[in-house]
Amino acid sequence: MISFPSKQAQVQTTIFTKMSALAAEHGALNLSQGFPGFDCSEELQALLAFYSKGHNQYAPMAGVPVFKQSIADKTSLFYGIDLDASKEVTVVSGATEALFCAIHCCVFPGDEVIMFDPSYDAYDPAVRLAGGIPIHLSMDAKNGFQIDWEELARTITPKTRAIMVNSPHNPTGSIWTENDLEALAEIVKGTNILIISDEVYEHIVFDGQKHYSVLLHPELRQRSFVCGSFGKTYHITGWKIGYCLAPEYLTKEFQKLHQWVTFSSATPLQYALSDYLKEPSHYLGLSDFYQRKRDLFASAFEGSKWKLLPSHGSFFQCMDYQEISDEKDVDLAERLTKEIKVASIPISVFYEKAPGDTILRFCFAKSDEVLLEAAHRLVQL
Template sequence: MLIHSKQPHVGTTIFTVMSQLAAETGALNLSQGFPNYNCSPQLIELVNHYMQKGMNQYAPMAGILPLREILAQKTADLYQLNYHPADEITIVSGCTEAIYATMAAIVQSGDEVIVFEPAYDSYVPSIELNGGKPVYITLSPENDFSIDWSLVKSKINERTKALILTTPHNPTGKCLTQEDLNKLADAVKGTNVFIISDEVYEHIIFDERKHLSPAMHPELKERTFLCGSFGKTFHTTGWKLGYCMAPRELSVEFRKTHQWITFASPTPMQYAFADFMKNPDNYLSVRSFYEDKRNKFIKWLSSSRFTLKPAEGSFFQMLSYSNITDEPDYDLAVRWTKEIGVASIPVSVFYQNKNDNKILRFCFAKDDEMLEKAAERLCKL
């Protein structure tokens, strides 16, 4: 039996490839974006409590109301951004599902979606599987990965259905500014273009920057699907819980597709997060926790031959190796995993044409021992 593939050019994700190679070789895995330390013991106790209490059946399709209510409260307190928990917040199985469900809800055959590359690898498949066409805008290290909004405006036409943003950005760590939001609002003014905003690293942002969501701009909220994650904030990527916040009219269509993808997400974890987030310090402390890790990693790399600009947010640090070798980044990432025992992600995989800027992405969501050991090996190159 043969399948006529909908994605003939898509293989196994780079994150699976590099993590598997790291496991096979015993390398320090700074490739895939997950912590190598446990989440809060209190959070584990809460999950166990609700399992013992019998909260083990289907949650409501939109998620349990207490979790949606605490999310609404947090969003209002931090960003003065109001979403009604009953019909404007939906709990889903990770931000990847939130993005896919959004694409399934709004993209029709022939629609165009603007994608900024380097782009997280689930974006384009989500567009194409729903009949859309990605329109790429390439960001480069020469311009500090900044967005040329005049170019964005020139790409918008009657076929443009949406524009997908990430802030803080993966893999570059770049954060949107108020000027970016103002220019984005100008670019989409008078159009029917939706904004899909991936904000999984909202609390992992450094150097006294403030997280800025497109939804915080008064002219953008009505068209924005704000997609977030509990996994990145609370060190629970394996629980696969996220959410989508959007105005009621948008959420109605979002839920229509969400119900056929996963319908509902794990119940005891939802109750645990609802309780855990009652203490704001449990998410506000994440910023200093990861900023300290970023700073240590950079310090331990100070005698290396890499060049870098400290990440503005996320738990990834990009390192340019142009002073070390001209080898293609993919080949180099594989070779260094095998030879020096440090796994990374070649940034070229985030570009449609595999643009090779001689940059590797390293995840610093690891314990200090692993980070210091990895830096020591990298400094010997």
């Protein structure tokens, strides 16, 4: 073996890979990793088949122009925001790439990047790889996983380069309100702090509530990279395609990096999605679709010892097992996968310093049969 120092000595395989592998090994119902247990629409499949003839060479680096325009048009329709498709939109190979490029194009060694735990596990390692210092603030389950704005204000230093935000939130299902946008804007006003906003669940918000994108607040929009994904919206997580929306000066820096990371994203996917996203009903119905699943899953736990935490958006349901077991969440998640064959995600792994909560995350983007069978097994505990 050749000796070389690991650049990520502390980093392990992600919990999603681990739990999905464990679920497969034990033939468990996989409610761990966040991917739909059903296929995308036949219409989208047909579009892909159509465009896989004659559209098989490199796309332009920033994306196929008609696709970028469709993304800008959809943003305008949904948020009432006008974007210049040629200057403010970049097509990427999934939100993971968007997050990585956004972080790496602005974070210098020694810069601090603030994130709120439990936080999606792609943020911290990307900041560290850039030489940055991740600063983790905790959100409290008892407080509905709301951000403590006073704590954030106290945490900002001259070294703060960026703040990572995520609504609807993975893993907790919490969402931002207009007040959250206001609070963040008030804190960053007059600073050079950038915002990296992970909005991959933008079209999954429940109970008639609305998604408050940072795009909606001028103070935030002018300093934000908005990272989106078609994977969650169209049941195509395996396509790995998304976008970054940012003002021109940020998009320029973002694209300098994107060109070295992937250069461009798959061409036929871009043409197929460009047509598909012209029809708003394809994403406007998504909240109702998942709300029904959330409610179906939740109803199966009525009268049980599981305590369901509110899920306002995303396709995750967090559940407290305090009355069932005193095991650590990591141990219980593993045991449930092996013994009753239901896989989940322990939320402590999304913390730098886990608070010792007794909470597991279940993905309800699964067929009704799978959800009911999983619930049936869980309520027996």
